[in-house]
Amino acid sequence: MRLPKSQSIWKTAAISGNKYLPNRMSSDFVDLHCHSTASDGTLSPTAVVRLAMERNLSALALTDHDTIAGVAEAAAEAGRVGIDFVPGIEISAEYPHPGTMHLLGYGVDPQNPTLASLTDKLLAGRDDRNPRIIAKLQALNISITMPEVEAEAGGKVIGRPHIAAILVRKGYVTSIKHAFDKYLAPGGLAYYDKERLSPKKAIGMILECGGLPVLAHPVQLRYQNDGELERVVKDLLDMGLAGIEVIHSDHNAHLVEQYVALAERFGLIKTGGSDFHGANKQIDLGNAAGRRIPRKFFDDLMTALRSRKSASPMTNNQ
Ligand code: AMP
Ligand code: MN
Ligand code: MN
Ligand code: MN
Numbered sequence: 001m002r003l004p005k006s007q008s009i010w011k012t013a014a015i016s017g018n019k020y021l022p023n024r025m026s027s028d029f030v031d032l033h034c035h036s037t038a039s040d041g042t043l044s045p046t047a048v049v050r051l052a053m054e055r056n057l058s059a060l061a062l063t064d065h066d067t068i069a070g071v072a073e074a075a076a077e078a079g080r081v082g083i084d085f086v087p088g089i090e091i092s093a094e095y096p097h098p099g100t101m102h103l104l105g106y107g108v109d110p111q112n113p114t115l116a117s118l119t120d121k122l123l124a125g126r127d128d129r130n131p132r133i134i135a136k137l138q139a140l141n142i143s144i145t146m147p148e149v150e151a152e153a154g155g156k157v158i159g160r161p162h163i164a165a166i167l168v169r170k171g172y173v174t175s176i177k178h179a180f181d182k183y184l185a186p187g188g189l190a191y192y193d194k195e196r197l198s199p200k201k202a203i204g205m206i207l208e209c210g211g212l213p214v215l216a217h218p219v220q221l222r223y224q225n226d227g228e229l230e231r232v233v234k235d236l237l238d239m240g241l242a243g244i245e246v247i248h249s250d251h252n253a254h255l256v257e258q259y260v261a262l263a264e265r266f267g268l269i270k271t272g273g274s275d276f277h278g279a280n281k282q283i284d285l286g287n288a289a290g291r292r293i294p295r296k297f298f299d300d301l302m303t304a305l306r307s308r309k310s311a312s313p314m315t316n317n318q
Contacts, residue, residue, distance in 0.1 A: 027056040027057055027058040027295070028058070028294060028295045029055075029056070029057055029058065029286055029292040029293055029294065029295060030057050030058060030059040030060065030061075030084075030272075030286075030293050030294070030295055030297060030298040031052060031055075031057055031059075031060055031061070031273050031274050031276065031285055031286045031293055032059075032060075032061040032063070032086075032088070032104075032106070032245075032271045032272060032273040032293060032297060032298065032301070033061065033063050033088075033090070033104065033216065033245065033248065033271070033272070033273020033274060033275050033276075034048055034060070034061075034062060034063060034273060034274060034275065034276035034277075034285060035062075035063065035064050035065065035090075035275070035276065035277045035278070035280075036048045036062060036064055036070040036074065036278075037070070037154060037155060037278075038062075038064040038067050038068075038069040038070030038071075038155055038157065039064035039065040039066065039067055039070075039155075039157040039159060040064075040065060040153075040157070040159035040160075040161040040162060040277060040280060041064070041276065041277045041278045041280065042277065042278030042279040042280055043278040044070075044073070045062060045070035045071070045073040045074035045077065046073055046074070046077045048060070048062065048074060048276070048278075048285065049074050049077040049078050049081060049083060049085075050077065050081065051285050052078075052083055052285055052286065053081050053083060055284070055285050055286040055287075056286075057083065057285070057286045058083060058084060058295055058298075059083060059084035059085065059086070059295065059298040060074070060078060060083055060084070060085055060086075061085070061086045061087070061088040061106060061273070061298075061301075062074045062085075062087065062088060063088035063089060063090045063104050063106075063273070064088075064089065064090065064157065065089075065090050065091070065092075065157055065159060066089070066090075066091060066119055066122035066123060066126065066157055067089065067119050067122075067123070067156065067157050068087055068089055068108060068110055068115065068119065069155065069156065069157070071087040071088075071110055072110065074087075075087065084298065084302075086106055086107055086298070086301065086302065086305070087106075087107065087108060087110060088104055088105060088106045088107075088108070088211075089104070089105045089108055089119075089206075089211070090102055090103070090104050090105075090216060091103055091105065091118075091122060091197065091202050091205075091206075092194075092196050092197075093196055093197055093198065093199040093201075093202040094196045094197065094198050094199065095196075095199070095221065097186050098186060098222050099220065099221040099222035099223070100220050100221070100222075101199060101215075101220075101221060102215075102216035102217065102220065103199070103202050103203060103206065103213050103214065103215060103216060104213070104214040104215075104216045104245065104271070105205075105206035105209065105211035105212070105213055105214075106211055106212045106214060106243075106271070106301055106305065107210060107211050107212055107301075107305040107308075107309075108206065108209040108210055108211035109209055109210035109211075112208070112209045112210055114205065114208045114209050115209040118205045118209065121197075122197075123156055123157065125194045125195040125196070126157065126158055126159070126194060127158075128194065128195065129192050129193070129194035129195075130146065130149065130158050130163075131146055132192040133160070133163060133184070133190050133191075133192050134146050134149060134163070136189070136190035136191075136192065137163075137167075137183065137190045140183075140189060140190065142167070142170075142172055143170065144163070144166055144167070144170070148166055149162055149163055149166065152165055152166055160180070160184045161176060161277065161280045163179070163184060164176045164179035164180060164183075164184060164280075165280070167179040167183065176280060176281070199235075199236060199239060200239045203236065203239045203240045203241060204239070204240065207240050210308075210309065212242040212243060212269070212301065212304055212305055212308065213236075213240060213241050213242055213243075214241070214242060214243035214244065214245055214269070214271050215233065215236060215241060215243070215244050215245060216245045216248070217245055217248040217250050217251070217275070218233075218244060218245070218255075218259055219248070219250050219251055219255055220250065226258070229262070230262070233262060233266060233268075234266070237266055237268070241268065242268065242269055242304060243263065243268045243269035243270065243271050243301070243304075244259055244262060244263045244268050244269075244270060244271070245259075245271045245272060245273065246259035246260050246263055246270045246271070246272055247270075247271075247272025247273070247288045247291055247293050247297075248272065248273065248274075248275060248288050248289075249274050249275050249283050249287075249288045249289045250275075250289070251288065251289065251291075252289065253291075256291065269297075269300050269301060269304050270297055270300070271297050271301060272288060272291075272293035272294075272297050273288065273293060274286060274287055274288045274293075275288075
């Protein structure tokens with residue numbers, strides 16, 4: 001089946017007509033949450049895909065923060081090595097401290113103009129914040145400059161892990177975690193918050209870009225009790241949430257079980273990923289705190305995306 005041009009980047013690697021192209025790999029495991037050098041990971045998109053091969057994964061989603069700049073390269077490499085691929089993006093939404101709300105957008109259409117305006121807006125928020133963090137660090141007599149941070153990031157998306165890496169290298173702190181605890185996390189000496197989208201806007205934008213919005217690592221919401229978590233998920237559901245990330249490196253067995261039950265109760269799809277960042281975090285690709293991510297999560301995600309896309313006038317008209 002000839003695919004619409006706008007979908008070819010990822011669908012060539014993933015779908016042929018109504019069924020998946022045969023995989024060279026036969027693994028039952030996938031990873032649907034990871035970062036490359038396009039945001040705050042340390043491996044290039046190509047290297048992440050090659051590592052997925054080495055880890056015997058049969059499918060991968062690249063979910064860089066605030067950008068899809070790595071998606072085309074990853075999709076091309078996935079096509080070469082025979083791994084299924086779906087593009088993703090991870091964006092932060094407004095949420096009261098000390099919690100953080102991250103939303104994953106799966107299957108966003110790289111050619112959707114709304115996506116470009118979304119990522120531009122998110123990057124502008126970073127461009128506003130990063131120099132303020134650097135100014136705070138300089139006021140603490142730390143030798144660090146924006147050009148150094150830009151060089152460390154090597155791309156458009158500059159994140160706190162890049163700043164943290166410089167602080168480690170220069171000996172101000174002993175680890176990335178130490179950099180966050182002392183300087184970069186909320187309450188840290190050089191913390192400065194960036195402007196975020198409301199959850200409603202973030203979900204709306206992901207949907208508008210042809211993607212499926214999924215609540216990332218719910219544990220990071222730092223809800224007080226299960227009732228609060230349920231209320232948040234219900235509210236997000238009303239806004240168009242499609243899924244919950246049930247498996248993640250921050251989720252223990254009890255949490256995975258709880259999030260699976262929640263997803264099933266609300267009819268949400270289940271996703272999972274390691275949140276691999278290369279050397280910036282001690283997490284291996286395809287391994288979420290000792291748990292692997294079943295292939296079924298990817299298949300169900302693709303099924304949900306296909307039914308959404310076929311119902312969407314945006315992609316049908318192209
Ligand atoms: P930013 O996107 O620039 O706001 O930075 C947030 C990123 O920093 C997250 O996506 C994580 O990769 C990383 N991060 C956040 N908190 C910590 C922490 N306590 N230790 C290590 N990395 C962290
Ligand atoms: Mn990150
Ligand atoms: Mn996150
Ligand atoms: Mn992430």
